[in-house]
Structure formats: structure tokens, C-alpha cells
Amino acid sequence: DTEVTQTPKHLVMGMTNKKSLKCEQHMGHRAMYWYKQKAKKPPELMFVYSYEKLSINESVPSRFSPECPNSSLLNLHLHALQPEDSALYLCASSQDGTSGGETQYFGPGTRLLVL
Amino acid sequence: QKEVEQNSGPLSVPEGAIASLNCTYSDRGSQSFFWYRQYSGKSPELIMFIYSNGDKEDGRFTAQLNKASQYVSLLIRDSQPSDSATYLCAVGGVDDKIIFGKGTRLHILP
Numbered sequence: 129d130t131e132v133t134q135t136p137k138h139l140v141m142g143m144t145n146k147k148s149l150k151c152e153q154h155m156g157h158r159a160m161y162w163y164k165q166k167a168k169k170p171p172e173l174m175f176v177y178s179y180e181k182l183s184i185n186e187s188v189p190s191r192f193s194p195e196c197p198n199s200s201l202l203n204l205h206l207h208a209l210q211p212e213d214s215a216l217y218l219c220a221s222s223q224d225g226t227s228g229g230e231t232q233y234f235g236p237g238t239r240l241l242v243l
Numbered sequence: 244q245k246e247v248e249q250n251s252g253p254l255s256v257p258e259g260a261i262a263s264l265n266c267t268y269s270d271r272g273s274q275s276f277f278w279y280r281q282y283s284g285k286s287p288e289l290i291m292f293i294y295s296n297g298d299k300e301d302g303r304f305t306a307q308l309n310k311a312s313q314y315v316s317l318l319i320r321d322s323q324p325s326d327s328a329t330y331l332c333a334v335g336g337v338d339d340k341i342i343f344g345k346g347t348r349l350h351i352l353p
Contacts, residue, residue: 170331170343171287184340218286229275229335234286 151219159225
């Protein structure tokens with residue numbers, strides 16, 4: 129089973145709202161990733177967690193706050209977003225993130241629209 | 244700056260023909276190489292990964308890696324209209340990251 133699930137599928141929020149994106153995997157993977165993808169662009173890495181610890185933060189604005197409650201779950205908390213943050217947010221997981229360049233499996237994504 | 248380059252396309256291929264997608268990368272230390280297929284509005288789906296020089300075949304797909312030339316390609320045999328998508332080349336190094344190319348749009352002509 130190579131399934132990564134994400135909720136919600138779609139999200140519309142105002143610039144003053146607080147919302148959270150959720151990601152779950154049951155493949156026993158110990159590395160999880162958040163990506164942002166704009167239309168006709170490749171995915172851009174935001175955060176990497178390895179063994180529930182934040183290992184990479186690609187200088188993402190603080191209005192995005194990741195959280196990894198356990199090895200199967202990854203959240204992305206959103207607060208005071210801007211319209212330019214509207215994008216497809218992708219979660220991915222891989223074996224454990226320690227051996228470099230591991231195969232990453234993507235969830236279906238959350239399409240976010242900020243008004 | 245590590246870079247992964249792909250021709251953005253669109254690449255138009257008649258149904259039943261071989262589609263050839265190419266990718267070059269800048270970091271000689273790269274260790275892992277991936278091809279993802281992405282339909283419009285959907286998430287990337289892993290098609291192939293390859294770690295060693297040479298060819299790797301899986302069904303209608305063949306990945307080819309030439310580390311000396313820093314070049315990786317994907318061949319799709321007997322192309323079908325359902326193969327029409329954007330194909331993302333991704334390259335991994337020694338850290339946790341994989342670097343994506345901008346993708347090649349493939350259009351299979353019925």
C-alpha cells in the first residue's frame with residue numbers, strides 16, 4: 129500500500145482565518161514532506177520531517193506552521209495567509225529521510241484558495 | 244545551485260509511437276533519479292526510479308541513466324492517449340531533498 133491521504137481536498141479561506149491541512153500515511157515511513165505547487169510549476173519543498181523532527185525548513189514564512197504529532201501524521205497550520213498563497217499543497221512520505229534522495233510518494237493534495 | 248532541466252514541450256507523439264522524454268542535471272553527486280507523471284489538477288504519481296547507470300524497464304516504460312553525461316530519460320512505448328500528462332524529472336542527492344525539473348507536457352495524438 130503506497131497511499132498517502134490528505135484532508136481536506138479543497139479549502140477556501142479568508143486572510144484572517146486559521147485552518148489546518150492534514151496528511152496521513154500508514155506505510156511505516158518515517159520521513160514526511162510538505163510541498164507547495166502553483167499552476168504549471170514543479171512542486172516546491174517547504175518542510176521535511178524525519179523521525180518526527182523538523183529536518184528542513186526552506187525559509188517558509190511563519191504564517192505556515194508544520195506539526196508532526198506522530199510518525200503517521202503531518203499537519204500544516206495556516207494563519208493570516210495571503211492570496212498569493214493559493215496553490216496545491218502536497219504531502220509526501222519516504223522511508224526515513226536519512227539515506228538521501230529517497231523515493232517519495234505523494235498524497236492527492238489540498239487545493240487552497242485564499243480570498 | 245542544483246538544477247534539473249527539462250524541455251517544457253508540448254511534445255506531441257502519435258498514438259502507438261515511442262515517446263522520449265529527456266532530463267539533464269547539474270549535480271554530479273546526485274544518487275537517485277525519478278520520473279513522476281502528473282495529470283492536470285492531480286498530484287504527482289511515481290512512474291519509475293533508477294539509481295544505476297543503464298536501462299530499467301517496467302512494462303511500457305524504460306528509464307535510462309547516464310551519470311557521465313548527467314542525463315536521464317524516459318521512454319514510453321506504444322503511447323496511449325492516457326499517457327498525455329506532464330512528466331516531472333526529479334533528482335536526489337545526499338540530503339533529504341529531491342529537486343524537480345519544470346516538467347515536460349506530453350500530448351499523445353489519437
